[in-house]
Amino acid sequence: MAYENPSREEIKRLLENTHTIAVVGLSDKPDRVSYMVAEAMQAKGYRIIPVNPNADQILGEKSYASLKDIPEKVDIVNVFRRSEHTPPVAEEAAAIGAGAIWLQLGIANDETAAIAERGGLQVVMDRCIKVEDAILLPQGKSKS
Structure with missing residues (x-):
């Protein structure tokens, strides 16, 4: 059976309850998508x-x-790595007790999903965290 992402409501709850996002593959180059997405999430x-x-x-x-x-x-491990490189990231995310793993737009791997769920x-998977946040929390996060 193919993996299905959580519902929009579940993703909204995940984002609402998230404070810390570790970004695997975050580039230090401002022209890279990973940098732009992380910078926008930081600003939010x-x-x-x-x-x-x-x-x-x-x-x-x-x-790190x-x-x-x-x-x-x-809370969330946000991943900017090619799909085939994500299973070890899921293993490490589980080992540190992260709450979720989020594979960016264009990145999906059923083995990664199975490791993470276990x-x-x-x-x-295959969703942009910045886009989802903008749609689901347009006013920004409420302070909790």
Whole structure:
């Protein structure tokens, strides 16, 4: 059976309850989609934690080599990696106790979804987190 994303209402609840987003594959180059999406999410009030072993800092935040190096709770692991490279990210996201894994637009992998679900993570694939946030929370996040 093919994977199905959560309903729009479930995605809205996920975003409403999210404070910290670790972005795997976040580029330090402002012209890259990952940078633009993360910058927009940061401007909307989300805490962005870059995961890029080749950068010390991105968007004013310390960058980490891997998810396991992040010393705080992560609500969503947002992934900007090719589909075939996402299963190990799901394993690491489950290992750190993240709440969800979100594969960006154009990225989907059934093995990744199965690993994440076994690890208790909510899974969203082939959707842009920035677009979903703009549609579902146009006024921004309510402060909780």
